[in-house]
Amino acid sequence: MAGDQVDLLNSAFNTFRDASSKLEQQYALLERKIEDLNTEIAEKNRVMERTRRLAAMGEMAAKIAHEIRNPLGSMAIFATLLERELAHEPEKMKLAGHITKGIKTLDNLLSNMLLFASSPAARRRPVDIKEVIEDSILLARGREKEGVRIRCSHEGRTALMGDAVLLRQLFLNLLLNALDAIEEGGTIGISTAAPDDSLEIEVKDTGRGIDRAHLDRIFDPFFSTKERGTGLGLAIVSAIVSAHGGSIEAKSKPGRGTAFMISLPINPVNNVC
Numbered sequence: 001m002a003g004d005q006v007d008l009l010n011s012a013f014n015t016f017r018d019a020s021s022k023l024e025q026q027y028a029l030l031e032r033k034i035e036d037l038n039t040e041i042a043e044k045n046r047v048m049e050r051t052r053r054l055a056a057m058g059e060m061a062a063k064i065a066h067e068i069r070n071p072l073g074s075m076a077i078f079a080t081l082l083e084r085e086l087a088h089e090p091e092k093m094k095l096a097g098h099i100t101k102g103i104k105t106l107d108n109l110l111s112n113m114l115l116f117a118s119s120p121a122a123r124r125r126p127v128d129i130k131e132v133i134e135d136s137i138l139l140a141r142g143r144e145k146e147g148v149r150i151r152c153s154h155e156g157r158t159a160l161m162g163d164a165v166l167l168r169q170l171f172l173n174l175l176l177n178a179l180d181a182i183e184e185g186g187t188i189g190i191s192t193a194a195p196d197d198s199l200e201i202e203v204k205d206t207g208r209g210i211d212r213a214h215l216d217r218i219f220d221p222f223f224s225t226k227e228r229g230t231g232l233g234l235a236i237v238s239a240i241v242s243a244h245g246g247s248i249e250a251k252s253k254p255g256r257g258t259a260f261m262i263s264l265p266i267n268p269v270n271n272v273c
């Protein structure tokens with residue numbers, strides 16, 4: 001074989017060897033990528049399985065909540081009757097009052113859980129915010145400490161298009177928080193005004209206030225500083241405000257009190273006064 005033919009063959013062989021080693025490297029790279037992808041898929045499958053289980057648990061919790069609600073309704077009626085029967089025996093009536101209070105706490109917990117599980121959608125109808133607030137105050141009855149005053153004031157119109165059931169739950173959660181925060185003799189003020197196309201509502205208390213470090217987290221689901229709090233109350237409040245196309249803001253001075261400012265559109269298209 002001639003010398004230059006050998007050189008040509010050598011060079012062809014070298015080129016082939018380089019190409020083959022490059023291919024090998026690329027193959028190894030691909031193998032690693034496939035391995036990474038497999039790990040990623042396995043992780044995603046685990047997350048999906050967990051989400052599926054959580055969704056199933058959420059559905060089950062909602063069913064259980066409904067099941068508990070019915071007997072709870074009957075218990076509430078009988079407890080009220082019992083309280084009436086015991087009207088002349090204050091000590092016993094106080095005990096019956098504890099049953100009513102316990103039932104109300106459970107009922108509120110179930111309402112929050114059901115709303116959290118299903119994300120509230122507002123069924124808007126003509127609503128008088130004044131009546132909704134009065135209903136919430138009645139529902140919160142029994143949780144107030146001695147000498148606590150709840151003052152309401154309304155300026156201008158109080159009608160809007162909204163979901164009375166959801167709005168009642170909104171004010172109940174705010175009131176319960178305020179009642180938890182205030183000491184004996186404290187005050188809760190609820191005021192409404194209608195400056196333009198919206199209802200501006202303020203719920204303020206003279207309670208212990210909220211730490212600056214906590215203020216950003218109070219609307220997060222499951223954030224609670226209470227030993228027995230679920231941390232769902234304000235998350236539901238915020239979801240209900242959003243379902244009405246409104247906004248909410250909280251201001252607090254530790255040791256002095258807290259105020260929640262809510263703005264709800266009146267919905268001028270369907271205005272009814």
Ligand SMILES: Nc1ncnc2c1ncn2[C@@H]1O[C@H](COP(=O)(O)OP(=O)(O)OP(=O)(O)O)[C@@H](O)[C@H]1O
Pocket residue numbers: 173177178181205207208209210214218219223224225226228229230231232233234235258
């Ligand atoms: N008016 C208030 N005064 C002082 N702290 C408040 C007030 N409202 C809310 N907070 C703080 O915000 C936290 C979250 O409130 P949220 O209503 O969401 O949950 P919770 O009251 O702890 O539990 P739940 O409402 O489920 O019983 C409370 O634990 C409390 O620390």
Ligand SMILES: [Mg+2]
Pocket residue numbers: 173176177229232233234
């Ligand atoms: Mg609460």
